[in-house]
Amino acid sequence: MKWDITESMENKSVSEYVYEVIKNNIVSFNVKPGERISENEISERLDVSRTPVRETFIKLAQEDLVYVLPQRGTYVSYIDLDQVEEARFIRESLEKSVIELATQTFSETGIMLLEQNLEKQRNKIKNKAYGGFLELDEEFHRLIFKECKKERTWSVIQQVNSQYKRVRVLSFIANINWEQTIDQHKNIIKAIKNKDNNLAQKVMKEHLNKLIIEKIELKKQYPEYFK
Numbered sequence: 085m086k087w088d089i090t091e092s093m094e095n096k097s098v099s100e101y102v103y104e105v106i107k108n109n110i111v112s113f114n115v116k117p118g119e120r121i122s123e124n125e126i127s128e129r130l131d132v133s134r135t136p137v138r139e140t141f142i143k144l145a146q147e148d149l150v151y152v153l154p155q156r157g158t159y160v161s162y163i164d165l166d167q168v169e170e171a172r173f174i175r176e177s178l179e180k181s182v183i184e185l186a187t188q189t190f191s192e193t194g195i196m197l198l199e200q201n202l203e204k205q206r207n208k209i210k211n212k213a214y215g216g217f218l219e220l221d222e223e224f225h226r227l228i229f230k231e232c233k234k235e236r237t238w239s240v241i242q243q244v245n246s247q248y249k250r251v252r253v254l255s256f257i258a259n260i261n262w263e264q265t266i267d268q269h270k271n272i273i274k275a276i277k278n279k280d281n282n283l284a285q286k287v288m289k290e291h292l293n294k295l296i297i298e299k300i301e302l303k304k305q306y307p308e309y310f311k
Contacts, residue, residue: 086114087129102126102136103143110149110160111250112215113257117162117309121150147246162311163250165299171248175241176292179225183272183288185232187281194231198273201227205266214256221252224269228276248295255298258305264294 087109093101106126109115123141127134141158144150148167152158201224208217229238256262268291275284303310 088114098132099136099139102130102132103140106140112253115160117160119160120157149246163309164247164311167247168251168299171244172295174244178237180285180288182229182232182234183284184281186228186276187279187284190231190276195277197227202269209262218253218256251299254302
């Protein structure tokens with residue numbers, strides 16, 4: 085089991101740190117669906133007590149990222165495509181509303197931040213750094229919500245985002261449509277700049293709906309990861 089424990093503890097409680105490390109390793113497939121995870125092993129690896137690990141297991145079970153088999157242990161959940169589709173539906177509904185606001189209210193500073201983010205995305209693709217690219221992709225969307233003063237709405241999306249994010253990570257591991265994502269982000273910026281809501285709606289729908297096709301391809305390629 086290959087664990088990445090490079091998360092920084094700066095400005096975090098032990099519980100927050102443990103939660104981020106374990107969740108990120110699940111979402112990034114360092115720990116595969118169906119693998120058993122041990123409270124003792126993780127507490128030793130992270131040099132923490134078992135309490136924050138146990139608390140994290142409870143939170144991750146509530147997010148459907150782990151499940152417990154009595155007398156056997158805690159296991160990483162398989163990807164549930166029904167949950168992925170529901171999260172995609174929620175994102176599309178909310179993001180299409182917010183992108184309409186963006187075409188009406190976005191500032192020059194906000195556009196500049198999106199363009200800087202897009203340039204960083206291009207660099208990540210050039211270096212085949214899919215993990216960093218996905219973080220920048222999420223940040224791109226968060227910046228739109230923030231500029232439109234809808235940060236709490238973005239927080240709502242994050243509450244149902246775990247299974248969705250796992251499929252996004254898997255699509256980048258499989259090298260599916262990185263360049264298409266860049267082109268769509270570029271067109272989103274163009275639509276905001278030109279205050280063109282019709283283009284913004286079209287591109288955002290295409291951008292979020294491509295996951296419908298990707299998840300089918302991914303299930304064929306990685307059937308052992310899916311429920």
